[in-house]
Amino acid sequence: MITILTPTYNRRHLLERLYISLKKQSSLDFEWLIIDDGSTDDTFELIDDFTKESIIRIRYFFKANGGKHTALNIGFEKAKGKWLMVVDSDDYLLTDCVGRLEKVISELEDPFVSISFLRQYDNGEIIGQQFSLNEGTYIDNMELGVSGDKADLFRTDIVRNFRFPEYRNETFMAESPLFLYVSQIGVTKFINFSGHVTE
DSSP states (O other), rough: EEEEEEEEHHHHHHHHHHHHHHHSOOOEEEEEEEOOOOOSSSSSHHHHHHHHHOOSSEEEOOOOOOHHHHHHHHHHHHOOSSEEEEOOOOOOOOTHHHHHHHHHHHOOOOOOSSEEEEETTTTBBBSSOOOSSSEHEEEEHHHOOOOEEEEEEHHHHTTTTTTOOTTOOOOOOOHHHHHHHHHHHHHHEEEEEEEEOOO
């Protein structure tokens, strides 16, 4: 099973689009784990309505506002899936995304720590460049100058041992420490398909 982890803060107006994309997935073998970073816009009531539909597995946790990185830290602890993918509240997935990732996972012969694939804009344009490596580390990829945000599926047992540092009154932290950490642990599979849409 895959955990789709969504940290959110006052994004009630965007979450329905993501939810619609999740319940339309060709495979529903995933959980949607939502970490609410102190929203004040009735996010809980919306997620409660989604949960009552009983179409997909949804788990919701509320915390005091501390920034996306602090919500991710909690999500890494709470995830139940063997693999974990972060999908922001203003993004959504193409309908075959989970199914295609499951196929990739089933065909992996080596103990990869993550799978990285392409993102696209709403108009279908791929963000940045395609991968020139089939496998390697995130650092290898950076050194080759591959640009643009990518989508990533991490082994949960790997990210569960990682924590973003948390500082009082600091609500922003780049996600690069996570990719550096994962690069030190093992090898990533790079795949040139897109299933993750971002604004």
